[in-house]
Amino acid sequence: MYPDEGKNQKAGKCVFFLFLSLILLSLCTGCSFIRVKKDTEFIHNSSILVGQVSSNRADKAPVIVVAYSKKGYEREIAHYTYLHEPGFFELMVPKGTYLIFAFEDKNGNMVYDKGEPAGQFGKPDTVSAPAGGIVLYLDLQISDRGNTEIDFPVGLKIAERKPEKMHSTLAGAIADLDNKVFSQEYGKRGYWAGVDFFREVGGNIYFLEKYEGL
Numbered sequence: 001m002y003p004d005e006g007k008n009q010k011a012g013k014c015v016f017f018l019f020l021s022l023i024l025l026s027l028c029t030g031c032s033f034i035r036v037k038k039d040t041e042f043i044h045n046s047s048i049l050v051g052q053v054s055s056n057r058a059d060k061a062p063v064i065v066v067a068y069s070k071k072g073y074e075r076e077i078a079h080y081t082y083l084h085e086p087g088f089f090e091l092m093v094p095k096g097t098y099l100i101f102a103f104e105d106k107n108g109n110m111v112y113d114k115g116e117p118a119g120q121f122g123k124p125d126t127v128s129a130p131a132g133g134i135v136l137y138l139d140l141q142i143s144d145r146g147n148t149e150i151d152f153p154v155g156l157k158i159a160e161r162k163p164e165k166m167h168s169t170l171a172g173a174i175a176d177l178d179n180k181v182f183s184q185e186y187g188k189r190g191y192w193a194g195v196d197f198f199r200e201v202g203g204n205i206y207f208l209e210k211y212e213g214l
Helices: 005-044 184-192 194-201
Strands: 046-055 063-071 074-083 088-094 096-104 118-120 127-129 133-135 140-142
Touching (some): 046 063, 046 096, 046 127, 096 140
Parallel strands (some): 046 140
Antiparallel strands (some): 063 096, 096 118, 118 140
């Protein structure tokens, strides 16, 4: 072996691993750009639905707000959000026509059960969601009226799998720092998959403790 042969082999290995690292970095960057492109397309073809859920009930419970489409007897949920109490909500849905419904999830099972107070937008009225738009003033009130007056079927699951810990998207919610949405993993997800992150977690202002102010 010549004196410089070992050095050349080491240098060759370094160049190889550097080349491999660049390929992997390029692939990851490419995947990221593809993801950003898909997110951008989804945003351009979607709407934000904004409104307020109110309730005159004394024993208020957490609220689930749902945007769904209706085809015959079938209901397809486009997006839902969880509020720790009645208040403002935001839903992100693809371009289309939807109905808005909210109910107090008294037992926390994410199912609209018989007897749970509920409300709907209009009588109900459909909401036209344009591409790249915002629809405001989709206000509704929760009451104790019978389930027969609500268009949404009793017993229908809002999501196939219930989260380990429910996360309120209502501004002013108390932050549970042990919740996985505040983890490093979710921080990365919010950076690389912004649309999915927003649809699950929302954008919010949190408090660390309840403020008993004015």
